[in-house]
Amino acid sequence: MSARRVVLIGYGAIAADIAAVLLAARDPGYALAVLLRPGSSSAGRVPEDVPILSGPDAVAAFAPDLVIEAAGHGAVRESVPGCLALGLPVLISSIGALHDEALYADLVATARRGGGRLLLASGALGGLDYVRAVRHASQLDLRYESRKPPAAWSSELRALGHDPAALSRPVTLFSGTAREAAARYPQNLNVAAALALAGPGFEATGVDVVCDPAATGNTHLVRVSSEFGTMSLEIANQPSPTNPKSSWIVAQAILAAVDQHFSPVVMM
Ligand SMILES: NC(=O)c1ccc[n+]([C@@H]2O[C@H](COP(=O)([O-])OP(=O)(O)OC[C@H]3O[C@@H](n4cnc5c(N)ncnc54)[C@H](O)[C@@H]3O)[C@@H](O)[C@H]2O)c1
Structure with missing residues (x-):
């Protein structure tokens, strides 16, 4: 061949x-x-x-x-x-x-x-097949949370006045739509865009971005509910050894x- x-x-x-x-x-x-x-x-x-x-x-x-x-x-x-x-x-x-x-x-x-x-x-995500299947549901609610350790958000934390090495509690960096999230964090929020495109679109996909000093990996939490049922998916990815913003x-x-x-x- x-x-x-x-x-x-x-x-x-x-x-x-x-x-x-x-x-x-x-x-x-x-x-x-x-x-x-x-x-x-x-x-x-x-x-x-x-x-x-x-x-x-x-x-x-x-x-x-x-x-x-x-x-x-x-x-x-x-x-x-x-x-x-x-x-x-x-x-x-x-x-x-x-x-x-x-x-x-x-x-x-x-x-x-x-x-x-x-x-x-x-x-970095799974479950997009399910999200595609419920995309036309009349009672669809889709919310995504990204939770990563401070190493993935060093410059963003410094811009907010936090010392990434001294963070003692989780900080919510962002809460809004997938469209704003993807525009604001081009290296970190590709997953939110994938969910939006598989599902109900950029405006109807809710996103929370949390920086958590207790997080050991890059955690993605997807919650979906509709008249067809519910899905709750948690994926904890190891960061890439060469780029902590990307999952391995x-x-x-x-x-x-x-x-x-x-x-x-x-x-x-
Ligand atoms: N879909 C997902 O779940 C997901 C997850 C992680 C990363 N990503 C995407 O993958 C990209 C790459 O991640 P990485 O960890 O390998 O990043 P990286 O920073 O290690 O590497 C990026 C590479 O792209 C090159 N590059 C940058 N702009 C370019 C351009 N305009 N034309 C050609 N080459 C260019 C750089 O020189 C470098 O070689 C990220 O920027 C992100 O958008 C997607």
């Missing part, structure tokens, strides 16, 4: 974990390339035999079967439209970028025109999505 061709956008904590697994895979193997901004400090971490691409022309020449974004909201704006316009499937992890209605509409239109597909990774599981979730993308059997 010939190698599956994958372009990774970005080469940080998540992309490096993904690359390590795909480069070790055999039968089929994977041919990888990495799309980075010119002069990116991440270039030095990319394995020597993996080509570094700098724009849509180079992506087109590499002819990938799949593009994976693990780079941030900026990359969804800068690089994803060009890949969709080439007719490629693009799996994005920075779903929070889609809180911008104009960007989302533009990406959908570009995908339709070019034959590309925007694939949304479940990332995210790369594994994306690898599972890659598997589904190429599989003749798909779980919906």
Whole structure:
């Protein structure tokens, strides 16, 4: 079987974990390339035999079967439209970028025109299948709480006058809609955006962001109730060893999505 061709956008904590697994895979193997901004400090971490691409022309020449974004909201704006316009499937992890209605509409239109597909990774969260199933319920109530240790919120805590190392009790940093949360915390609230898009939308998805010195990992709490029943889901993720803002599981979730993308059997 010939190698599956994958372009990774970005080469940080998540992309490096993904690359390590795909480069070790055999039968089929994977041919990888990495799309980075010119002069990116991440270039030095990319394995020597993996080509570094700098724009849509180079992506087109590499002819990938799949593009994976693990780079941030900026990359969804800068690089994803060009890949969709080439007719490629693009799996994005920075779903929070889609809180911008104009960007989302533009990406959908570009995908339709070019034959590309925007694939949304479940990332750090589970249970999106249930949320999708109840999305049209007439009595739907969906609330999400993110609870992370101070290391994930150092700069935000300092901005509020707290010393992250001396925090003795939980601090609620935010309470509001998924749209505001995704806009305010681009690196931390992709999960809220995923819930909003699976469920009743950005305005109807309630979000609380709590920084808790007693938290040992990144905890996601999702509560759903509707005429169909209730769901209460708690996930406690270990932070990535190389980026405390990201959960370690995210790369594994994306690898599972890659598997589904190429599989003749798909779980919906
Ligand atoms: N869906 C989820 O559950 C979830 C969870 C965690 C992180 N994420 C998303 O994944 C992203 C990456 O996470 P990470 O921990 O690997 O971050 P990281 O900071 O370790 O790495 C980011 C990488 O992207 C590169 N980059 C930044 N902007 C770019 C651009 N415009 N074009 C190309 N490359 C660019 C950086 O140089 C770096 O290599 C986060 O920014 C976040 O949006 C999603």
